[in-house]
Amino acid sequence: xxxSSSALPPDPxxxxxxxxxxxxxxxxxxxxxxxxxxxGVVLGLLTIVALFAPLIAPHDPYAQNLMGRMQxxxxxxxxxxxxxxxxxxxxxxxxxxxxxxxxxxxxxTVAALISGTIGTILGVSAxxxxxxxxxxxxxxxxxxxxxxxxxxxxxxxxxxxxxxxVVICVLGFLLWDRFAVVMRTSTLQVRNRDYVTAAQAIxxxxxxxxxxxxxxxxxNNLIVVITLEMAHAILxxxxxxxxxxxxxxxxxxxxxxxxxxxxxxxxxxxxVLIPGAVLFVLVLAINLLGDGLRDVTAPEGRN
Amino acid sequence: MNSPDTPIxxxxxxxxxxxxxxxxxxxSKPLTALNGISLQLNRSDxxxxxxxxxxxxxxxxxxxxxxxxxxxGQVLVDGKPIGGENRLELAxxxxxxxxxxxxxxxxxxxxxxxIALPLRVHHIGDEASRLKKVRDILDVVGLPSRVxxxxxxxxxxxxxxxxxxxxxxxxxxxxxxxxEPTSALDVSVQSQILNLLGELRxxxxxxxxxxxxxxxVVEHLAxxxxxxxxxxxxxxxxxxxxFVQTRHPYSKALLESVLTPEPGxxxxxxxxxxxxxxxxxxxxxxHFHPRCAAVSEICKQQAPRTxxxxxxxxxxxxxxETVQAKLVQA
Ligand SMILES: Nc1ncnc2c1ncn2[C@@H]1O[C@H](COP(=O)(O)OP(=O)(O)O)[C@@H](O)[C@H]1O
Ligand SMILES: [Mg+2]
Numbered sequence: 001x002x003x004s005s006s007a008l009p010p011d012p013x014x015x016x017x018x019x020x021x022x023x024x025x026x027x028x029x030x031x032x033x034x035x036x037x038x039x040g041v042v043l044g045l046l047t048i049v050a051l052f053a054p055l056i057a058p059h060d061p062y063a064q065n066l067m068g069r070m071q072x073x074x075x076x077x078x079x080x081x082x083x084x085x086x087x088x089x090x091x092x093x094x095x096x097x098x099x100x101x102x103x104x105x106x107x108x109t110v111a112a113l114i115s116g117t118i119g120t121i122l123g124v125s126a127x128x129x130x131x132x133x134x135x136x137x138x139x140x141x142x143x144x145x146x147x148x149x150x151x152x153x154x155x156x157x158x159x160x161x162x163x164x165x166v167v168i169c170v171l172g173f174l175l176w177d178r179f180a181v182v183m184r185t186s187t188l189q190v191r192n193r194d195y196v197t198a199a200q201a202i203x204x205x206x207x208x209x210x211x212x213x214x215x216x217x218x219x220n221n222l223i224v225v226i227t228l229e230m231a232h233a234i235l236x237x238x239x240x241x242x243x244x245x246x247x248x249x250x251x252x253x254x255x256x257x258x259x260x261x262x263x264x265x266x267x268x269x270x271x272v273l274i275p276g277a278v279l280f281v282l283v284l285a286i287n288l289l290g291d292g293l294r295d296v297t298a299p300e301g302r303n
Numbered sequence: 304m305n306s307p308d309t310p311i312x313x314x315x316x317x318x319x320x321x322x323x324x325x326x327x328x329x330x331s332k333p334l335t336a337l338n339g340i341s342l343q344l345n346r347s348d349x350x351x352x353x354x355x356x357x358x359x360x361x362x363x364x365x366x367x368x369x370x371x372x373x374x375x376g377q378v379l380v381d382g383k384p385i386g387g388e389n390r391l392e393l394a395x396x397x398x399x400x401x402x403x404x405x406x407x408x409x410x411x412x413x414x415x416x417x418i419a420l421p422l423r424v425h426h427i428g429d430e431a432s433r434l435k436k437v438r439d440i441l442d443v444v445g446l447p448s449r450v451x452x453x454x455x456x457x458x459x460x461x462x463x464x465x466x467x468x469x470x471x472x473x474x475x476x477x478x479x480x481x482x483e484p485t486s487a488l489d490v491s492v493q494s495q496i497l498n499l500l501g502e503l504r505x506x507x508x509x510x511x512x513x514x515x516x517x518x519x520v521v522e523h524l525a526x527x528x529x530x531x532x533x534x535x536x537x538x539x540x541x542x543x544x545x546f547v548q549t550r551h552p553y554s555k556a557l558l559e560s561v562l563t564p565e566p567g568x569x570x571x572x573x574x575x576x577x578x579x580x581x582x583x584x585x586x587x588x589x590h591f592h593p594r595c596a597a598v599s600e601i602c603k604q605q606a607p608r609t610x611x612x613x614x615x616x617x618x619x620x621x622x623x624e625t626v627q628a629k630l631v632q633a
Contacts, residue, residue: 019457022410194407195417198470201368202421203394216411 029296036292042285050101057095058083061252065090070268084274088260093271096252097278103253104234104282107168111233112226114172119179120222126180127187128210137180144177150239157245167246171233182225186218193217220297227290231283238279254279309382310343311510312367312397312478317341317376319362319534323583334583336362337373338534344478349504349511351525351542353518353557355579359534360514364480367512369393380478391425398471402483404463408455414441414466415451421474440469443506444499461492468499475507482514497523518557522546527615530554533582533590540615550612551619552595589620597621599630 020028030036049056065086072078073085073093084093126137153170160166190196191214199213238255240246247253249260254275261271319337324330336359344350352360365371366378369385378385385393398421401407408417415437422433438448444465455463464484471479481500485493501524504511515521521528522542529539530553538551549555580586586593592602599620607620620626 022454022456194401194403195409197365197370198399198401198407198467199409199420199424200370201394201397201399202424202470203391204420204424208424213409217409 035288039289059092059095061095061099099252108230108234111171112230115176119176123180123183127184231286312344313379351521354531398476544614
């Protein structure tokens with residue numbers, strides 16, 4: 001059988017100079033994005049530090065030494081024994097910072113996972129099914145947006161008591177609104193594309209259409225929101241812990257370290273500045289990573 | 304029931320009404336996208352469906368594919384009404400080809416995954432036999448098998464449309480709904496795709512519903528033509544009858560109009576005087592009367608009946624003998 005009349009003309013695209021695959025193009029764009037690389041490297045380093053904290057930390061973060069309280073860091077004429085000095089109970093500040101990275105990253109990751117799951121399910125359903133489902137989800141989003149996060153978190157933690165689990169759950173169940181809004185809009189944009197209609201016409205089931213046609217095309221937006229909400233959760237944990245309603249002592253949380261140092265702030269400002277600075281760097285890195293991911297995955301959506 | 308005369312595809316008085324909201328607090332109003340459509344397609348026929356953008360062609364395609372339910376009326380395949388329960392069976396028999404190959408292929412999937420999707424959904428064969436089927440169909444649509452690992456963004460419009468055709472045909476359907484399959488393509492590629500569709504029809508004994516706003520394209524491929532205006536079929540004829548002896552003033556205007564360079568724009572209004580009407584508030588009487596060159600008083604008041612002609616049907620007072628007789632008397 002011949003198809004001479006419809007044979008392909010020689011097409012330069014299909015010859016030796018094949019256009020790059022989407023993955024290849026993505027790799028090239030990532031390699032050229034400084035903010036993304038900086039954010040990625042910092043976040044990667046902090047993750048390694050958090051994972052291997054017991055191997056890296058020079059001291060036990062809980063070991064008190066009341067004889068050696070508030071020793072200054074090395075750069076303020078301290079000793080190399082305690083590179084970043086000791087706190088008001090004589091605990092090694094560097095070791096507490098290192099273990100604190102675990103708390104921040106754990107809370108950021110788990111809270112973003114919980115809220116991401118809730119928000120994605122709600123948002124994608126609203127966008128895909130429309131109609132009454134959309135009306136219900138939009139109502140839920142509006143209710144959620146009417147709740148002031150910090151006040152609700154304060155109230156719940158005051159009722160149930162502060163603990164890591166409570167803080168993670170409260171943040172996870174409060175921060176899903178942006179996921180829902182973004183996923184709903186992204187799904188609306190994609191669901192009427194012809195490839196979705198084609199999959200439906202093939203007889204693909206609704207879960208299949210959503211998971212294999214819609215999700216891959218809105219995943220980049222999801223990843224961006226995950227990073228934003230991770231940073232959001234980490235900051236909120238610090239705020240709650242600072243207010244004494246988050247992670248409880250003696251757990252080494254950065255927000256708690258700032259709170260414990262604030263009484264001595266005028267005399268030993270480094271007690272507040274050091275945990276504040278690492279918190280700042282972590283959140284900055286996550287935000288740069290999120291911004292960068294948005295830039296490289298959707299270059300047309302940059303404003 | 305399945306005599307050779309049973310049409311492979313039949314629409315019986317199909318109506319589709321959407322509810323549209325105007326503005327944020329506007330009232331919901333009904334929009335009749337399809338208004339009492341009756342059509343028959345015999346096996347191996349190519350029914351060209353023409354009409355301006357917005358007349359309901361894609362709505363009809365969605366209903367035939369089982370993606371939307373008609374508000375009233377019936378769709379029959381081989382004499383059996385289609386319903387919710389035989390969704391997969393329907394999908395095996397009727398497949399679509401869409402207008403825009405840039406939107407009809409999932410950008411995150413390789414060409415192999417795109418073409419193999421129907422086989423996977425229908426659990427046809429194992430991985431190896433699927434790959435063989437995919438390679439075979441790629442050859443049939445004139446693409447080399449090395450494109451299997453490509454992504455849609457690496458291909459040209461014409462190549463993408465070939466991939467879309469391969470996906471539609473990989474399960475060997477009997478009926479293919481082509482919704483403006485060449486309108487989005489470069490002129491140089493259009494005829495290649497049209498020729499390919501013609502060859503495939505002969506090779507696989509396919510029945511096409513070929514939707515287009517362009518009569519010239521339809522003439523090339525169709526055996527019968529139906530002209531739609533505002534959700535109604537105003538004239539249906541064999542392709543020879545239509546082009547030799549056009550009757551309906553709207554069909555005539557379509558024929559006279561030059562090809563529009565932009566797809567989806569429809570007929571330039573210079574030929575038809577007025578703009579296409581708002582489908583939410585259709586004109587009284589014959590919906591076409593505000594733009595009709597041969598309009599008379601009765602067209603404004605009374606909707607025309609459907610008249611049978613030698614080869615088809617027409618919906619126009621000019622061709623209604625009782626109406627014409629009355630006019631002569633008066
Ligand atoms: N889902 C929908 N909701 C409301 N109105 C619709 C919907 N789909 C189509 N329509 C309307 O129905 C009419 C016919 O549309 P369509 O079938 O897409 O026309 P065509 O394909 O001939 O250009 C148009 O007026 C369009 O606005
Ligand atoms: Mg259309």
